[in-house]
Amino acid sequence: MVSIVLDGVSVVVAAPTASDGRSVKAILSEVSATLDERRVAVIGANGSGKSTLLRLLNGLAAATSGRVEVDGIDVGKDPRAARTKVGFVFTDPLSQLVMPTPAEDLELSLRRRIRDRGERRARALELLAEREIAHVADSSVYDISGGERQLVALASVLAVEPAILVLDEPTTLLDLRHRERLRQVLAGLQQQVLLATHDLDLALDADRVLVIDEGRIAFDGQPAAAVAFYRGLMGA
Numbered sequence: 618m619v620s621i622v623l624d625g626v627s628v629v630v631a632a633p634t635a636s637d638g639r640s641v642k643a644i645l646s647e648v649s650a651t652l653d654e655r656r657v658a659v660i661g662a663n664g665s666g667k668s669t670l671l672r673l674l675n676g677l678a679a680a681t682s683g684r685v686e687v688d689g690i691d692v693g694k695d696p697r698a699a700r701t702k703v704g705f706v707f708t709d710p711l712s713q714l715v716m717p718t719p720a721e722d723l724e725l726s727l728r729r730r731i732r733d734r735g736e737r738r739a740r741a742l743e744l745l746a747e748r749e750i751a752h753v754a755d756s757s758v759y760d761i762s763g764g765e766r767q768l769v770a771l772a773s774v775l776a777v778e779p780a781i782l783v784l785d786e787p788t789t790l791l792d793l794r795h796r797e798r799l800r801q802v803l804a805g806l807q808q809q810v811l812l813a814t815h816d817l818d819l820a821l822d823a824d825r826v827l828v829i830d831e832g833r834i835a836f837d838g839q840p841a842a843a844v845a846f847y848r849g850l851m852g853a
C-alpha cells in the first residue's frame with residue numbers, strides 16, 4: 618500500500634491578537650505518523666486540526682516545519698507532483714464541481730487521459746453508471762441532490778485514478794441512505810483512503826484511527842480503542 622509520511626510536522630499561522638498583534642498559533646504541532654494502511658480515519662473535536670492535516674497532503678496547507686511525503690514524493694518540495702497522487706473530496710461537493718453537469722465534470726477530469734470526445738463522454742457515462750448515478754448525467758449540478766453531488770464529486774476525483782483518496786467529512790451532508798452508499802463505495806476502493814470525520818461509524822470502518830486533539834496526535838491505533846479514547850476526551 619502507498620504510504621503517507623508525516624515527520625515532525627507543525628503548521629503555525631499568524632494569529633493577531635488585540636494585545637500584541639503579532640502572536641502565532643500552532644494548528645498542528647510535531648505530528649509524526651507513517652500511514653500505510655488501506656483505510657485511515659482522523660477524528661477529533663471541531664478546530665482540532667483534522668482538515669489542516671488532510672490539506673497538507675496535496676499542498677493546500679503548508680508545513681511550517683517537518684516533512685510530508687505521499688508515495689515517496691516530498692509535498693513541500695513538489696506539491697504539483699503530490700497532487701497527481703492525491704485525490705481530494707471536500708465536504709461540500711459544490712465547491713469542487715466546476716462544470717454545469719455531472720457528465721461534463723467527469724469529461725473534464727478525463728480530458729488528459731482520453732483525447733477523443735466521443736470516447737471521453739462514453740467513459741464519463743460509464744463511471745457515473747458505476748456509482749449508480751447515470752440518470753443525473755445531464756442535469757444541472759445545482760438540481761441534483763447533495764448525496765448525488767457527493768457521488769459525482771467522488772467519481773470525478775477517482776476518474777484520474779489517484780493513488781490516495783482524501784476525504785474531508787464526506788458524510789456530513791448525506792442522509793442515511795447516501796451515507797451507507799458512500800461507506801460501501803469506500804470499502805470497495807483499491808486506493809488508500811484517508812478521511813477526517815465526525816461520523817464515528819465511518820471511523821470504525823477504518824483499519825487505523827488517529828485522534829487529533831489541539832493539533833497533536835492524542836491517540837493512534839485500533840478504531841474501537843480510538844473511538845473509546847475520543848469519547849473519553851469529549852466527556853461523552
Ligand SMILES: Nc1ncnc2c1ncn2[C@@H]1O[C@H](COP(=O)(O)OP(=O)(O)OP(=O)(O)O)[C@@H](O)[C@H]1O
Nearest residue numbers: 630631644661662663664665666667668669670813
Ligand atoms: N490558514 C489559517 N489561518 C488561521 N487559522 C487557521 C487557518 N487554517 C485553520 N485555522 C484554524 O486552525 C484550527 C484548526 O482548523 P481545522 O479546519 O484544521 O480543524 P478541524 O479539526 O478540521 O475542524 P472541524 O471539525 O470544525 O472541521 C481552527 O481553529 C481554524 O480556525
